[in-house]
Amino acid sequence: MTALLRYQTALLLRSQRWLPPVILYAAFLGVGVQSGQPVLDSLGYTAAALLPVAAWLVRICVTGEPAAARACVTAARGPARSHLAALLTALAAAALLGTVATLIVTVISHHATNDHRLPVSPVRAGTAGLLATLACALLGSAVGALTNRPLLRSPGRAVPTMLLATLLAVVVGGSPAHAAVSGLVSGSESGRIPVSPLPLAAAALLTAAAFTTACALNGRRSS
Amino acid sequence: MHRDLELARVGRRYGIRGPWVLRGVDLTVTPGSLIRVEGANGTGKSTLLRLVAGIETPTEGRVTGRPRTAYVPERFPAALPFTPSGYLTRLGAVHGLSRRSAAARAATWLERFGAAAYADTPMAQLSKGTSQKIAVAQALLADPELLVLDEAWTGLDAEARAELERAVAERTAAGGAVVFVDHDPRRLAGVPDAVHQLVGGTLERRTAPAPSPAGALTVVTARGPASGRLPADAARTAVSAEEPAPGTYRLMVPASHSDVVLRALLAAQPPWHVVSVTPSEPSDVPPDRKDRP
Numbered sequence: 001m002t003a004l005l006r007y008q009t010a011l012l013l014r015s016q017r018w019l020p021p022v023i024l025y026a027a028f029l030g031v032g033v034q035s036g037q038p039v040l041d042s043l044g045y046t047a048a049a050l051l052p053v054a055a056w057l058v059r060i061c062v063t064g065e066p067a068a069a070r071a072c073v074t075a076a077r078g079p080a081r082s083h084l085a086a087l088l089t090a091l092a093a094a095a096l097l098g099t100v101a102t103l104i105v106t107v108i109s110h111h112a113t114n115d116h117r118l119p120v121s122p123v124r125a126g127t128a129g130l131l132a133t134l135a136c137a138l139l140g141s142a143v144g145a146l147t148n149r150p151l152l153r154s155p156g157r158a159v160p161t162m163l164l165a166t167l168l169a170v171v172v173g174g175s176p177a178h179a180a181v182s183g184l185v186s187g188s189e190s191g192r193i194p195v196s197p198l199p200l201a202a203a204a205l206l207t208a209a210a211f212t213t214a215c216a217l218n219g220r221r222s223s
Numbered sequence: 224m225h226r227d228l229e230l231a232r233v234g235r236r237y238g239i240r241g242p243w244v245l246r247g248v249d250l251t252v253t254p255g256s257l258i259r260v261e262g263a264n265g266t267g268k269s270t271l272l273r274l275v276a277g278i279e280t281p282t283e284g285r286v287t288g289r290p291r292t293a294y295v296p297e298r299f300p301a302a303l304p305f306t307p308s309g310y311l312t313r314l315g316a317v318h319g320l321s322r323r324s325a326a327a328r329a330a331t332w333l334e335r336f337g338a339a340a341y342a343d344t345p346m347a348q349l350s351k352g353t354s355q356k357i358a359v360a361q362a363l364l365a366d367p368e369l370l371v372l373d374e375a376w377t378g379l380d381a382e383a384r385a386e387l388e389r390a391v392a393e394r395t396a397a398g399g400a401v402v403f404v405d406h407d408p409r410r411l412a413g414v415p416d417a418v419h420q421l422v423g424g425t426l427e428r429r430t431a432p433a434p435s436p437a438g439a440l441t442v443v444t445a446r447g448p449a450s451g452r453l454p455a456d457a458a459r460t461a462v463s464a465e466e467p468a469p470g471t472y473r474l475m476v477p478a479s480h481s482d483v484v485l486r487a488l489l490a491a492q493p494p495w496h497v498v499s500v501t502p503s504e505p506s507d508v509p510p511d512r513k514d515r516p
Binding site for chain 1: 237409
């Protein structure tokens with residue numbers, strides 16, 4: 001598995017297909033997050049914006065390899081494990097990106113509530129932001145896993161479905177990403193920092209189920 | 224490979240209501256066997272090979288006894304962001320080798336296929352034939368127990384084609400199984416242990432050996448110890464064997480398997496003495512090619 005992960009990581013980094021989503025994420029944060037703004041509000045933006053980026057990174061990892069090269073790897077390791085390696089690589093990339101963004105946003109933001117009256121502890125805010133960001137990375141990867149190969153193969157169906165699903169995952173009540181992000185945004189009003197691992201745990205469960213489904217179907221459907 | 228790979232009543236179709244590409248396929252791949260699959264275009268040869276290689280899962284039926292497998296596709300894309308040696312080292316690790324031995328074997332196989340000069344050229348700049356050599360090297364790197372070749376010879380130059388035939392001979396001699404499809408009927412002619420034909424989505428074993436055109440042969444003359452019986456590996460591989468003088472044998476061997484026979488002769492206990500090795504014209508073949516000792 002280590003060798004597969006190394007191979008997938010090298011493929012992702014060297015292909016440079018990670019550049020567009022990362023640049024878009026940076027641009028979005030550059031517009032939406034300014035230094036000196038309330039920290040929890042900005043962390044909410046940072047987490048929510050990561051969700052489509054994570055889904056996009058999954059799409060890059062599961063479709064980036066030419067089909068014949070994928071067949072060679074699949075013969076060596078089996079359809080489920082080779083697909084899992086691609087999904088985990090994308091998830092790790094999204095988690096890394098989100099962590100870096102969260103740290104930067106935590107440092108440059110104003111450590112207070114929206115009305116600038118109540119102080120907000122940067123360490124607790126950063127922890128809450130990190131939990132929310134990881135929940136969004138997980139859920140975005142889950143959406144990516146379920147809306148790309150092997151479930152949806154034609155880009156004409158996969159890309160719109162993926163974008164719609166990422167939007168729904170952020171805005172629909174009951175979604176762990178929505179819970180995590182709205183916890184940060186309302187905390188920025190009230191000053192109560194929502195350090196709860198519940199959304200993260202729920203997102204992890206959903207992602208495990210999504211990855212299992214995608215890996216089990218790889219090899220069953222035509223690739 | 225210690226046990227058989229078994230396909231039992233295997234069927235494959237794409238989509239829930241798609242037509243069956245394959246149905247009711249039974250195939251046993253025993254260790255050390257060389258199996259050729261034939262069939263017209265579009266009969267599902269590639270699909271069968273992908274099932275044998277474990278790239279796809281059958282829609283119905285079972286595949287049991289999966290060995291360590293390697294696969295060579297017909298066309299290998301150059302659109303990978305690696306150099307050949309970088310790619311092969313990574314694939315060697317995926318196949319289960321340590322990084323160090325993967326790198327060493329990558330260099331060996333690139334050399335064997337005459338692609339050592341391109342070891343550090345970006346793969347995007349490689350010709351189609353050189354890319355195909357990388358695909359072949361990738362599969363042979365880790366001594367797979369099962370090697371699946373889907374028209375792997377396509378696009379290779381003459382020397383690389385012969386080298387791949389020799390590599391196949393080495394694999395089977397070492398106890399690995401090889402399953403292949405090739406459009407050229409002379410490919411490894413006379414060597415496969417079984418030839419299967421895909422007809423109408425099912426697999427039929429061709430019982431009567433078709434009059435396949437003879438491939439290139441090599442004549443090996445060897446002298447054994449006084450009471451010498453031909454080593455079993457050599458006797459099995461030879462197309463024919465005659466004993467012009469007591470203890471001296473003249474063996475007709477498929478050119479792809481001459482190295483395997485020589486190795487068997489020289490490694491026998493006590494070792495045999497190889498008197499001569501000469502290429503032979505196909506017309507030298509005795510009328511009864513199955514005249515084995």
